[in-house]
Amino acid sequence: MKNIFRTIALFSVLAILPLAGNAQCKTFAKKTCKMELLPYVHDGIYNATILSEGETVELFKTFYSGQEYRLTVCGDEKLPPIEFQVLDSDKNVLYDNKTKKFAKSWDFKLESSQMLVISIQVQTSDELSDVIAEGCVSVLVGFLNVEDSFDQN
Amino acid sequence: MVYLKNIFVVAFLGIALFFSACNNGGNNVEEQIDDSINEEEMVSDDLDKAKQVFYSLPSPIETAMLMKRAGAKYNEEFLNNIANLPNYTTTKSMALNLGVFSADLSFASMFDQSQASVKYLTATKKLAENLGILNAVEQSTVKRMEGNVNNRDSLMEIISETLMNSNSFLKENDRAEVAALILAGGWIEGLYIATKIAKSTAENKELVNRIVDQRLSLKTLNSLLEEYKTDENIKAVYEDLKKISDLYDQVEVSTSKIEMVEAKGESTTLKSKTDIQITDKVFNEICTTVDKLRNNITK
Secondary structure, eight states: OHHHHHHHHHHHHHHHHHHHHHHHHHHIIIIIIHHHHTTSEEOSOOOEEEEETTOEEEEEEEEOTTOEEEEEEEEOTTSOOEEEEEEOTTOOEEEEGGGGTSOSEEEEEESSOEEEEEEEEEOOOSSOOSBOOEEEEEEEEEEOOOOOOOOOO | OHHHHHHHHHHHHHHHHHHHHHOTTOOBHHHHHHTTOOHHHHHHHHHHHHEEEEEEOOOHHHHHHHHHHTTOOOOGGGSOOGGGGGGOOSHHHHHHHHHHHHHHHHHHHHTTOHHHHHHHHHHHHHHHHHTTOTTSSOHHHHHHHHHTTTOHHHHHHHHHHHHHHHHHHHHHTTOHHHHHHHHHHHHHHHHHHHHHHHHTOSSOHHHHHHHHHHHHHHHHHHHHHHTTTTSHHHHHHHHHHHHHHHHHTTSEEEEOOOEEEOOTTSOEEEEOOEEEEOOHHHHHHHHHHHHHHHHHHHO
């Protein structure tokens, strides 16, 4: 009986372990990264994952003409700097935050609607260490709440 | 005593495992050497697992704002009737209509329709609960919305929070296909409302352009759904959306190369020109196909 109890308890602990990292990531995105978007309104779409040094993630998103956007990419403070590039559909690099001292956010607007690719890479650490850093990375998009109408011409 | 010892063993194992999971340092190099994995293989493995892909759809809030700025007028008749709520009993119908009601909620809020906003938030709450999404919309959120009905920024913040709670909960609980259905429902409802408004508006050039713009996000939506095509519910929606994709393929769109214009202290402008050629026939077919698809979801 005691062994059954012990086995159930052990499996319960093992079952919740993967969720611990995910829950941390959600809290990080909501409490830390979302603040970087202000005064832009977060579009409500949650994009966050756990990445290690050197890993890459890509986000495909349509951005609309006339809207003003803020793109924010944040990583756990234990991670090395995070590079993000914005590419057009032909993979031409439009923006690279590496040239802006790894800025977390980029504000932009478009004259015509485009599907853009945001390529995010956790840099590798220069420090010698016996561990590979791993942590949450979140990509959030916000837009300005503006009242004016689009030009109808 | 043996019982206490067992509890201690389980607790110790639990704590040890928990800390190993929380440890941002993750992989110990010595262990990797012990596992006899050579460096080249490790690099290759890293590259293989490296690229994750996210497909991000326009949120219902953004779609509602685009429509308003394009000159749309509010018409509650275009929104799904709350009385249909009890009809949604399957996972597919609940998820799709959660997306539909989220779009309706965003639309009502964007046009300062306070009573309708509270009504649609309540419907959203109900469907989220039925889908087992915990705390997507808390009772306190409904009260907050009731107290902020005249403050659109607060309403949009509440909707943004509600959407984020839902899709983060589903992704964390390995129910990403349900999250994809919700997004699909919201996208379809957004396009449906846009087509209805365009059809009832005399000066609708900007609305038509916005409807044509949706071809871009439809590609993203299709890529997202393709990831879960083994799911029967997703497969059915994907095939329905294929009809709209085929119609969009008949629209002629040419876009010039993007030129970046940076101004100090201002946001960067991505300059380019797009030329859209859509016939009345194709536009009407898009409207009819979306109408049929949406009414099939909400019935």
